[in-house]
Amino acid sequence: MGTHTDIFDIGRLGLSSGEGRRLELDVPVDDFDFGGQRYTVPGGPVSAVLDVSHTTTGYSLRLRFHATLAGPCMRCLDDAGHELSVDAREVDQPGGGEDLESPYLDEQQLDLRAWARDALALALPTQIVCSADCAGLCPVCGENLNRAEPGHAHEREPDPRWAALRELRLK
Numbered sequence: 459m460g461t462h463t464d465i466f467d468i469g470r471l472g473l474s475s476g477e478g479r480r481l482e483l484d485v486p487v488d489d490f491d492f493g494g495q496r497y498t499v500p501g502g503p504v505s506a507v508l509d510v511s512h513t514t515t516g517y518s519l520r521l522r523f524h525a526t527l528a529g530p531c532m533r534c535l536d537d538a539g540h541e542l543s544v545d546a547r548e549v550d551q552p553g554g555g556e557d558l559e560s561p562y563l564d565e566q567q568l569d570l571r572a573w574a575r576d577a578l579a580l581a582l583p584t585q586i587v588c589s590a591d592c593a594g595l596c597p598v599c600g601e602n603l604n605r606a607e608p609g610h611a612h613e614r615e616p617d618p619r620w621a622a623l624r625e626l627r628l629k
C-alpha cells in the first residue's frame with residue numbers, strides 16, 4: 459500500500475537473454491473521458507501483473523490487471539459501475555522497425571502509467587451502460603425510462619407548420 463509505479467526500470471532486473479520475471483506492481487490509472495462522459499478508477503492504483511521476458515534481441519512484455527470503473531451510464535446517466543479485465547502485450551526489439559518498438563519503453567524505462575491508460579482504453583466496451591437493457595432517457599421530457607410509468611409517452615403536439623399548410627390549401 460502507498461507505493462505505486464509510474465515508470466519501471468526493467469534494466470534493473472538484470473535479465474539475460476532468455477530469462478523472464480513476473481512482478482506485481484501497483485499502477486496508477488488516470489481518469490479519462492469516454493463518449494462525452496467522465497470515468498474514474500476509484501480506490502487508487504490497480505494491482506497489476508507485469509511479465510518481462512528478455513528475448514534474444516529485446517523485450518517481450520505483458521501487463522494484466524482488473525479495474526473497476528465509476529461513471530455514468532451512457533444512456534440514462536445513472537451510475538454504471540463497470541469491471542474491466544486488461545491483458546496487453548508489447549514487444550520491443552530495437553532495430554526491428556517501428557512495429558517492433560514499444561512506445562512505452564525508452565532505454566529500458568517502461569512507462570507503465572501510459573501503457574495502463576492506453577490498454578484500458580482499448581479494453582473498453584463500445585458503450586458503458588448500467589444494464590444491457592437500459593431504456594435510457596425519454597427524448598421529449600428527459601425522464602429516466604427505467605423508473606418511469608410503463609407506457610410513458612407524450613401526446614404529439616401537432617406541428618404548427620402543418621396547420622399553416624392546411625389553411626393554405628383550404629383557400
Ligand SMILES: [Zn+2]
Nearest residue numbers: 531534588592
Ligand atoms: Zn442506464
Ligand SMILES: [Zn+2]
Nearest residue numbers: 596598599600
Ligand atoms: Zn417523457
